[in-house]
Amino acid sequence: MSTAVTAGASGAPRRVPATVHRRRWAILGVLIFALLVVVLDNSILNVAMKTIASPAPIGLGASQSDLEWAINSYTLVFAGLLFTSGLLGDRLGRKKVLLAGMVVFGGGSLLSAVAGSPGQLITFRAVMGLGGALVMPATLAIIMNVFERDEQPKAIGVWAGAVGLAIAIGPITGGLLLQHFWWGSVFLVNLPIVLVALVGMVLLIPDSRDPNPGRLDxxxxxxxxxxxxxxxxxxxxxxxxxxxxxxxxxxxxxxxxxxxxxxxxxxxxxxxxALDVTWFRNPRFSASVAVIGLVFFALMGVTFFGAFYLQSVRGYSALKAGALLLPLAVAQMAFAPRARLVVDRYGVRATCAGGMALVALAFLGYLTLDTTTPIWVLEVIGFVMGTGMAHVMPPVTVTIMSALPREKAGSGSAINNTFRQVGGSLGVAVLGAMLSAAYRNGMSDHLSAVPPALRGPAGESIEATLGVARQLGPRGAALVDPAKESFVHAMHIVAGTSAGVILLGAVVALVLFPGRLPVPDAVGAQPEAEPEAAPAETA
The missing domain is CATH 4.10.860 (DNA Excision Repair, Uvrb; Chain A)
Known part of the structure; x- marks a missing residue:
């Protein structure tokens, strides 16, 4: 007779019911659908900004401030509620929270697609942020509860690779939709994915929660x-x-x-x-969340200027610019699921530090780009960056999650995502401000021929400068080349700063990461969660 707890490959007892263990990879596929829709939406929206800014009926006539808050309202709610939603999953059940999150996200997507004003779009994007906050921690927490410890690195590698895929295909999907449909289609496309994911979740995903959550806080x-x-x-x-x-x-x-x-x-x-702050006394836990924050600080800042370099400096359409991100996604998809093999051979410390060194090298590669550099150079840089990220995110995520008991997986996932979101937001804000300041300084000597009323707007950003140049007609042609050169110079400053931040993260990894993660013993180094009841099988 075989029971729901059987011996794994490592000799440690299996803690996942056999009926759940058999469908674990199908469960992961459903979770990836949930992950795709959340990450995909944000990358699609970046492509649609210019269209939404157009006057009705083409767009909503959104101002620059409206567009910023269409992004920021989502970020604000998403980041603010990540930790709370992780606690809810641990207490109420991760499947229930995941299903609720998908329903809320789908409803927010539908409302955003039919928004009649910028204010409505901002509000409905906040609703989508609430849904995303419920979804993200639950996906990783469920992975930790349906996979045994020996398979978790592989599963998390696939999960991380899916993030790279969503980041890359978002702009391509958005470009295709905007070529054939109205701006609201970039939100409406979420609905079929949400419906498929909901059906799969109901049929396949078991529920799990903390069996001893304690009193509310x-x-x-x-x-x-x-x-x-x-x-x-x-x-x-x-x-x-x-x-x-x-x-x-x-x-x-x-x-x-x-x-x-x-x-x-x-x-x-x-x-x-609500949060056991003693977790941060564990060096590998605290170092891992610090590395997550540093990596996304640098990565999101560079992602911010990358789109402007491709579209404003090099003149590529949104669709082509999105296609040029494919090498980064291909590298993540290819290497993230296999990062565990590198960890097995060289250890967590060497793998993460080496991955961050590759990412820093890619950032330094941006210093070689100018207004006429062959585009294949950027493709190589993207592939190197994707390869580095594939060897950082999966092992760091495994390190964070393995430092906590299984029943606290929702809280651990929420902390992981919170530090990532805060780091990314800080990167966009700080590095974006650095980019703007450097660009304005570079353009200050080229605006004397611009009418005084237009000098302020012309120096704000490369898009603003090019807009003023078009407005001035032949007189504005003299602004185009200086604008592109000033932007490239500002991009170099940001890329160099980002490389320094990543190298700081590599030092943290070298000093504080373990050589290898401890192997759970047969008694159970990782306490068991409370998966959905599954009867023992009999032969």
Whole structure:
């Protein structure tokens, strides 16, 4: 007779019911659908911005501020509620939270597609952020509960590869949709994916939760939400103003940090804390979340200027610019699922540090780009960056999740995603402000021939400069080449800074990461969650 707990390849007892274990890869496929729709939507939206800014009936006539908040309203809600949604999954059941998140995300997508004004779009994007916050932690937490420890690195590698795929195919999908349909199609395309995912989730995914969640901690949850929302809002505001010395930026950031400090102090004294702050005493856990933040700080900042380089400097359409991201995605898809083999041979420390060195090399590769560099150089840079990321994200994620008990997988996944989101938002804001300042300095000597009323707007960004150049007709032609050269110079400054941030992350990995992750023993180094009941099988 075989039971739901059997011996694995390593000799340790299996903790996943046999009926769940048999369908684990199908479950992963369904989770990837959920992941794709969340990540895909954000990358698609970037392509649709110019169309949404067009006057009705082509677009909504959204202003630059409207467009920024269409992105930021999602980010604000998503990042602010990630930790809380992870706690809900651990307490109420991850399948229930995942299903709720997909329904909310699908509803927000439908409403966004039919929005009649920029204000409505901003509101409905916030609804989508709520859905995304419920979905993201649950996907990784479920993976940790349907795969045994020996297969988790491979599963997380596939999960990470799917993120790279979504980032790459988003702009291509958006470009194709906008060629044939109205702007709302970039949101409506989510609905078929959501429906397929919901059916698969209901049929295949087991529920799991923390069997001993303790009492509720409403004060801790409230402090975490307020602190994260204030922090992210301040970061976004500083990026919009390109000035973090403005009280609206630094004051809000300081307020968010103060509330988060109060949250940590409260959690240290709480009898049933929402977050066990002692987790951060584990060097591999705290180092891993720090590396996640540093990597996404650099990566999102460079992603921000990459789109402008391809479209504004090199003149590629949105569709072609999206296609040029494929080498990055192909590298992640090819290497992320196999990163565990490198970890098995060389260890976590060497693999992650080596991966970050490759990413830093790719950032330094941007320094070779100018306005006429052969485009294959950028393709090589993208492939190198994707290869490096594929050897960073899966092992770092495994390191974070394996440092925690299985029943806390939702909270661990939420912390992982929160640090990634905060790091990415900070990267876009800080590196974006750095890019804007360097660009304005580069253009300051070329605007004397521009009418005084247009000099301010002409120096704000490369898109603004090119817009003024078109408005001035033949007189504006003299602005085009300086605008492109100034942007490339600003891009080099940001790329060099990003390389330095990534190398700092590599140093953290070399100093604090373990050579190899500890192997769970037969007694159970990782406590068992409470998967959906499955009867024991009999021969």
């Amino acid at each position: 409403p004060v801790g949850v409230l402090l975490s939400v307020i602190g994260l929302v204030l922090l992210i809002y301040g970061i976004i505001k500083g990026g919009q103003l390109a000035d973090f010395t403005d009280p609206a930026a630094w004051g809000t950031v300081a307020g968010g940090l103060a509330v988060l400090a109060a949250f940590v102090l409260y959690e240290r004294r709480a009898e049933h804390p």
